[in-house]
Amino acid sequence: xxxxxxxxxxxxxxxxxxxxxxxxxRPISRKYDxxxxxxxxxxxxxxxxxxxxxxxxxxxxxxxxxxxxxxNLWAVISLEQMCWGDVGLFLARPGTGLGNAAISAVGNPDQxxxxxxxxxxMAITEPGAGSDSKNISTTAVLxxxxxxxxxxxxxxxxxxxxxxxxxxxxxxxxMGKTAIRSFxxxxxxPGFSVARLEKKLGIRASDTATLIFDxxxxxxxxxxxxxxxxxxxxxxxxxxFGGAMQTFDNTRPMVAGMAIGLGQAALDMTRALLxxxxxxxxxxxxxxxxxxIQYELEMLEAELEAARLLVYxxxxxxxxxxxxxxxxxxxxxxxxxxxxxxxxxxxxxxxxQGFSEDHLLxxxxxxxxxxxxxxxxxxxxxxxxxxxxxxxSSTDLK
Amino acid sequence: MQILYFxxxxxxKHSSVSIDLLNFLFTNLTLIIMQDYKTDHPFDIAxxxxxxxxxxxxxKFAETEMRPAARDAEAAGRPSDELLDKMKDLDLxxxxxxxxxxxxxxxxxxxxxxxxxxxxxxxxxxxAMSLSLPMLTAKIITEHGSxxxxxxxxxxxxxxxxxxxxLGINNSSIMADxxxxxxxxxxxxxxLILNGIKTGIAFAEEADSFLISATSESGESNLYVLDKDTxxxxxxxxxxxxxxxxxxxxxxxxxxxxxxxxxxxGHNYSINxxxxxxxxxxxxxxxxxxxxxAVLDYVVPYTNERVAFDEPISNRQSVAFLVADMAIEIxxxxxxxxxxxxxxxxxxxxxKQASLTHRFAAHHGMKIGTDGVQLLGGHGFTHExxxxxxxxxxxxxxxxxxxxxx
Numbered sequence: 001x002x003x004x005x006x007x008x009x010x011x012x013x014x015x016x017x018x019x020x021x022x023x024x025x026r027p028i029s030r031k032y033d034x035x036x037x038x039x040x041x042x043x044x045x046x047x048x049x050x051x052x053x054x055x056x057x058x059x060x061x062x063x064x065x066x067x068x069x070x071x072n073l074w075a076v077i078s079l080e081q082m083c084w085g086d087v088g089l090f091l092a093r094p095g096t097g098l099g100n101a102a103i104s105a106v107g108n109p110d111q112x113x114x115x116x117x118x119x120x121x122m123a124i125t126e127p128g129a130g131s132d133s134k135n136i137s138t139t140a141v142l143x144x145x146x147x148x149x150x151x152x153x154x155x156x157x158x159x160x161x162x163x164x165x166x167x168x169x170x171x172x173x174x175m176g177k178t179a180i181r182s183f184x185x186x187x188x189x190p191g192f193s194v195a196r197l198e199k200k201l202g203i204r205a206s207d208t209a210t211l212i213f214d215x216x217x218x219x220x221x222x223x224x225x226x227x228x229x230x231x232x233x234x235x236x237x238x239x240x241f242g243g244a245m246q247t248f249d250n251t252r253p254m255v256a257g258m259a260i261g262l263g264q265a266a267l268d269m270t271r272a273l274l275x276x277x278x279x280x281x282x283x284x285x286x287x288x289x290x291x292x293i294q295y296e297l298e299m300l301e302a303e304l305e306a307a308r309l310l311v312y313x314x315x316x317x318x319x320x321x322x323x324x325x326x327x328x329x330x331x332x333x334x335x336x337x338x339x340x341x342x343x344x345x346x347x348x349x350x351x352x353q354g355f356s357e358d359h360l361l362x363x364x365x366x367x368x369x370x371x372x373x374x375x376x377x378x379x380x381x382x383x384x385x386x387x388x389x390x391x392x393s394s395t396d397l398k
Numbered sequence: 399m400q401i402l403y404f405x406x407x408x409x410x411k412h413s414s415v416s417i418d419l420l421n422f423l424f425t426n427l428t429l430i431i432m433q434d435y436k437t438d439h440p441f442d443i444a445x446x447x448x449x450x451x452x453x454x455x456x457x458k459f460a461e462t463e464m465r466p467a468a469r470d471a472e473a474a475g476r477p478s479d480e481l482l483d484k485m486k487d488l489d490l491x492x493x494x495x496x497x498x499x500x501x502x503x504x505x506x507x508x509x510x511x512x513x514x515x516x517x518x519x520x521x522x523x524x525x526a527m528s529l530s531l532p533m534l535t536a537k538i539i540t541e542h543g544s545x546x547x548x549x550x551x552x553x554x555x556x557x558x559x560x561x562x563x564x565l566g567i568n569n570s571s572i573m574a575d576x577x578x579x580x581x582x583x584x585x586x587x588x589x590l591i592l593n594g595i596k597t598g599i600a601f602a603e604e605a606d607s608f609l610i611s612a613t614s615e616s617g618e619s620n621l622y623v624l625d626k627d628t629x630x631x632x633x634x635x636x637x638x639x640x641x642x643x644x645x646x647x648x649x650x651x652x653x654x655x656x657x658x659x660x661x662x663x664g665h666n667y668s669i670n671x672x673x674x675x676x677x678x679x680x681x682x683x684x685x686x687x688x689x690x691x692a693v694l695d696y697v698v699p700y701t702n703e704r705v706a707f708d709e710p711i712s713n714r715q716s717v718a719f720l721v722a723d724m725a726i727e728i729x730x731x732x733x734x735x736x737x738x739x740x741x742x743x744x745x746x747x748x749x750k751q752a753s754l755t756h757r758f759a760a761h762h763g764m765k766i767g768t769d770g771v772q773l774l775g776g777h778g779f780t781h782e783x784x785x786x787x788x789x790x791x792x793x794x795x796x797x798x799x800x801x802x803x804x
Contacts, residue, residue, distance in 0.1 A: 001442050006441060008437065010441070014432075057794045131509060186774065284675075313729075333726055386718035387718075389722060396710075
């Protein structure tokens, strides 16, 4: 049955999450935007409180008790609402790193039980390799019962505050993506250090670290998914890297959901500011009957709703075990660019008030940019969609 | 998402988040109500078995019967009688008409109707509208007509011309819109007097009567049934840049006097005109979707086969990304149409969703139309390929009101 509507239960979840966003995140939003690199202690307290709130729908236990069929859609709408509050703070919430998604996607049962509850960040990008993650130069060499990791990783979200890092490294630099594996490195391991924290355009509440691995030795069993030796069989090799990349099919709808929440926040705040000066919506009226602001806001609202439905669909497909690589990228491309366009337009619509730090509109417009970049830039998403729609290989469509 | 706020100032020091505060927020009180529709059915996008069957049948009809006839219909200014007979045989018009008036009386939900419209428009928009217009007109008369009007107007759909009632919603005046007709109606005793110009009326020459939207002095819009031979009614044939496979006319009303009972539904009836317009906007958006899908399905093989600089042009990102964006916006448009229709089906307020969907379909439909021509380059500009036809037809989306309904 075609019914792209949220059932009552999920709409209640939306409301609960919105309340947490409104009353817990919003009041400290500006504080941590100003105090960059200062860990938001309230997020740790929120976690502790949430853990005690098993039925409130924000603790992990309540997710587990839910019907598994709807878990991804539930997650998307939950973090959409959290990010309506503040994207930076959401990213700084302990335990919600991208590395956690990787461990739960490709980890073996032992790894899941050992690392599942720890806060895991994800280290992929290097100074010389961003979207082309198969060109990374961090190396991993097996020496006895230990892996020796060497290299530099940048732009690691939660890289300073996390408990462990999922690090992408190559077993043999000359062998491209077939040699790439991910490893779990615990904080405090000798040879592993945080070199510096970035100062950023937005999401300042979240730390972004540069990590150095200098003859860092980790236990052999910390290899996450994949085999210790490089597969010579092309299909097996492809599958191995594809497995690592699969994490992204799962996390793209989540990041896209963050952009939707932020876009909605910008629209809501713009309406609130405008309505103080007499503004009212006029949906469905002809161009001649609408003011320029009414027209703009209606178009932006339409774009946001479109992006939202794309993202919900990609999560729904995940819930129903359908391959969703194309749809996840569609949603991420659309949501990333629309979240950014909306937040920038809203600043313009509210003129000097929008530009002012008296309100959060200017902050939203700075935070939104990263959502069109990390977890695959808009252009990478277009590439993924284009290859699937046009049925092209990565050698044909580069 | 409509948001109702009960703003309560909480004098809470946010230096710490206590369990008590969370308890207060999450369990005892709902401070924020966001819910604007109610349903227990889970989120779903899969067609039902029945919808899939109808879809397959109509899509095949669109591809084998309508698409090949599109150019001929444009040249002739109307579909061939043979094709019209085949379209009528699909029984889509009589489906919703009550048995008492010769119909099949099978109620159609909005999502199923949107799917049917999308499938038909995949063939050709003009030809699909040759069918969607009488479907909508019959639906309006069924829902709003008085017993007398139903008896008079509905029977013919099953055993006469499907174009015996011309629907006049579009306005000649630029500043008028679907809700504010450029035809004004004045009450004078037992009579109503109509003045103004309507345009974009399909098959006007074949109609016996017209269903014309007119606005009263109080600003209320309603539909009025006018006989073709009403004094002061003049039909003037018009040409437009698109929808050329469908004969369109202007109707000029100069002091047309009609009886008060000729108001659809009777003298004291008041139509929910906004809802009628919203439902037709979902329909037109569904048709835009069908045309856009046709564009995408045409440019994919074309750009894969067309070679320039020794390789297919789709090997280049500038080309491939246009195609990717087309696919993204089409998928988004599809979900927008589904959601608007689904809201109507559960009886929720669908005005906002219909408006957003229509705005989205108009904007992105035209973008897809123009990119379709662009991707074929000079070839796309000629009649050798259908993309220039789709380009012209897609310009009607957002402009043409009351062309299809759900």
